[in-house]
Amino acid sequence: MLVDNHNRTINYLRLAVTDRCNLRCNYCMPSEGINFEKNDKLLTIEELSRLSKIVVEQGIDKIRITGGEPFVRKDLMVLLRYLTELDGLDDISITTNATLIGPYISELKTLGINNINVSLDAIDRETFERITRRDLYDTVHNNLIRLITEGFNVRINFIALENQNTQDIIPILELMKHYPVSVRFLEEMPFNGGSRSFDALSWSYKKILEHIKTEFPDFEKLPSPPTSTSINYKIKGHTSTFGLIPSFTRTFCGSCNRLRITATGDVITCLYGKPVTNLRDLMRSDNENESVQSALVRVLNKRAKTGFEAQKQHSSVFQSSMTSIGG
Ligand code: SAM
Ligand code: SF4
Numbered sequence: 322m323l324v325d326n327h328n329r330t331i332n333y334l335r336l337a338v339t340d341r342c343n344l345r346c347n348y349c350m351p352s353e354g355i356n357f358e359k360n361d362k363l364l365t366i367e368e369l370s371r372l373s374k375i376v377v378e379q380g381i382d383k384i385r386i387t388g389g390e391p392f393v394r395k396d397l398m399v400l401l402r403y404l405t406e407l408d409g410l411d412d413i414s415i416t417t418n419a420t421l422i423g424p425y426i427s428e429l430k431t432l433g434i435n436n437i438n439v440s441l442d443a444i445d446r447e448t449f450e451r452i453t454r455r456d457l458y459d460t461v462h463n464n465l466i467r468l469i470t471e472g473f474n475v476r477i478n479f480i481a482l483e484n485q486n487t488q489d490i491i492p493i494l495e496l497m498k499h500y501p502v503s504v505r506f507l508e509e510m511p512f513n514g515g516s517r518s519f520d521a522l523s524w525s526y527k528k529i530l531e532h533i534k535t536e537f538p539d540f541e542k543l544p545s546p547p548t549s550t551s552i553n554y555k556i557k558g559h560t561s562t563f564g565l566i567p568s569f570t571r572t573f574c575g576s577c578n579r580l581r582i583t584a585t586g587d588v589i590t591c592l593y594g595k596p597v598t599n600l601r602d603l604m605r606s607d608n609e610n611e612s613v614q615s616a617l618v619r620v621l622n623k624r625a626k627t628g629f630e631a632q633k634q635h636s637s638v639f640q641s642s643m644t645s646i647g648g
Pocket of ligand 1: 342348349387388389390391416417418438439440478480507508509510511512513568643644647648
């Protein structure tokens with residue numbers, strides 16, 4: 322079992338399988354001039370599989386596949402098939418922009434990969450295009466509805482962005498009210514790879530909640546697991562639920578159970594920290610899985626207690642893009 326120096330059990334890995342993406346969301350990366358990693362710096366599917374097995378042996382029982390956009394990776398299903406065979410891995414989840422998932426939905430269903438987070442920050446086509454810098458709203462909407470109606474456990478991630486999409490907060494709750502889906506509103510974080518300046522948070526989770534209250538005053542708080550990053554609610558009469566994720570306010574660090582590994586094998590023990598070690602070169606130079614396991618134990622023994630502490634250790638952390646961190 323992996324336990325950090327603050328006695329938090331780490332059983333959840335967010336594994337980025339690529340830093341590439343077919344969208345250019347303005348809160349995540351600039352429109353151009355992005356330095357994507359060279360192909361040989363990215364972990365191969367065999368390496369991602371080996372790494373997954375290693376961490377599952379250390380007690381990781383949940384892996385979320387993220388990126389970049391996971392489905393730009395043509396060999397993604399090879400990894401997913403492997404993961405479904407791993408003893409001890411109870412939960413395989415995916416975070417996706419849902420532009421490319423269509424052809425894979427049937428196989429995901431067959432594999433029993435049921436938990437899909439779809440990032441969708443607008444329900445107005447023009448707003449969507451302004452944010453993502455691509456004209457793919459219809460594709461995302463169709464795939465989202467398909468996933469929901471085919472019985473996947475879908476959560477929508479909607480980042481509240483000042484002067485961009487907050488007019489869609491109430492409409493997305495209206496649009497989803499008859500679907501068994503959770504709409505989660507996230508605070509914006511400053512990881513946009515220099516896409517635009519970020520001076521202060523405009524839409525905190527409290528402000529989002531106040532805004533929702535003006536239209537839907539009648540809602541109840543739902544119980545959430547202790548390691549959950551979202552505070553969840555149900556509006557009276559709605560099938561859907563909604564959640565608030567204080568990703569910038571960081572109220573959830575005390576129970577953080579997660580580890581991040583980027584597509585190049587960098588280990589990130591806190592979203593607000595810098596990579597603490599790289600496993601790719603270690604894996605390529607050493608066939609012993611124990612070396613990787615020891616490296617993980619070592620870095621988790623020096624883990625920052627909170628995102629604020631991690632942020633203080635590195636002045637340049639906000640130059641990163643979420644496409645390399647994985648969210
Ligand atoms: N491409 C996939 C997607 O968009 O779902 C997976 C990778 S994306 C980096 C993972 C998550 O990070 C998405 O839900 C996205 O909305 C979120 N994200 C990206 N940049 C962010 C930022 N600056 N602040 C808050 N969340 C961000
Ligand atoms: Fe791509 Fe996801 Fe970043 Fe948008 S948030 S640019 S979809 S990686």
